[in-house]
Amino acid sequence: MKKILVASALLFHLNSIAQETTLTLEQRIEAVPAKEKNAEAIIKHGISTNDLELFKHGVGLAGKDLKKVKYTFSNIHINKGSMFIGATPLIHAASMGQLEMVKILIENKVNVNADCNSPIYTDDIEGVNHSGKMKGLTAMHMAAQRGHKEIVQALVDAGSDFMTLFVEIEPGPGARGISATARQWAKVHGQTEVEELLKSAKGSSMKQMWNSGGMK
Numbered sequence: 001m002k003k004i005l006v007a008s009a010l011l012f013h014l015n016s017i018a019q020e021t022t023l024t025l026e027q028r029i030e031a032v033p034a035k036e037k038n039a040e041a042i043i044k045h046g047i048s049t050n051d052l053e054l055f056k057h058g059v060g061l062a063g064k065d066l067k068k069v070k071y072t073f074s075n076i077h078i079n080k081g082s083m084f085i086g087a088t089p090l091i092h093a094a095s096m097g098q099l100e101m102v103k104i105l106i107e108n109k110v111n112v113n114a115d116c117n118s119p120i121y122t123d124d125i126e127g128v129n130h131s132g133k134m135k136g137l138t139a140m141h142m143a144a145q146r147g148h149k150e151i152v153q154a155l156v157d158a159g160s161d162f163m164t165l166f167v168e169i170e171p172g173p174g175a176r177g178i179s180a181t182a183r184q185w186a187k188v189h190g191q192t193e194v195e196e197l198l199k200s201a202k203g204s205s206m207k208q209m210w211n212s213g214g215m216k
Contacts, residue, residue, distance in 0.1 A: 013093075017164065028054050040069050047092050047101055055101050066108050071156075087116040094139035096154070099149045102139075102155070112160045113138060120134075121169060123189075132172040141167045144186035144194045152182075152194050156201050 034041035039062035046055030121134035171177035
């Protein structure tokens, strides 16, 4: 029964996306679920619905302020409804596997090392019991967690500090805490291909290699 409900919810979501993409851009802007149809809201909805045209429109609206766009307090449809403070469009796009959107953001010189926090974080990977207060989550960590290898490579190429930036979780009752680089975060989540990619990635100092667990 649970599988049927999940499948039905997924089908409903896909049908909603299909219906949106048959609308004009103006209609899709109007359908953005926010009182103010500003750049942040449009970019966020474009990423969530895989609407590249809508996303590009939001990026154009943001202009030079794109680097400043952050979601104040938001659920970005990942990690069991975890709430995030200060998530950037790059973190959001990386988590959703939106490679073209990630590339557009990188081309617009957003901060690839920007991070976000979560006062209520729960991992959504089966068998990984990390939950509590989280800080330091970057786009690289999120792409590594989800196994988005091409996005990880794009972030490496863009100069992401994947060796010395740590995501940290202060555990809640009955949970485990962790402090991890992107490579360690990939390993925890069973993303072996990403782990190997980051292990062999070039451009890092000896100190960074040591801090990441790469000196073995």
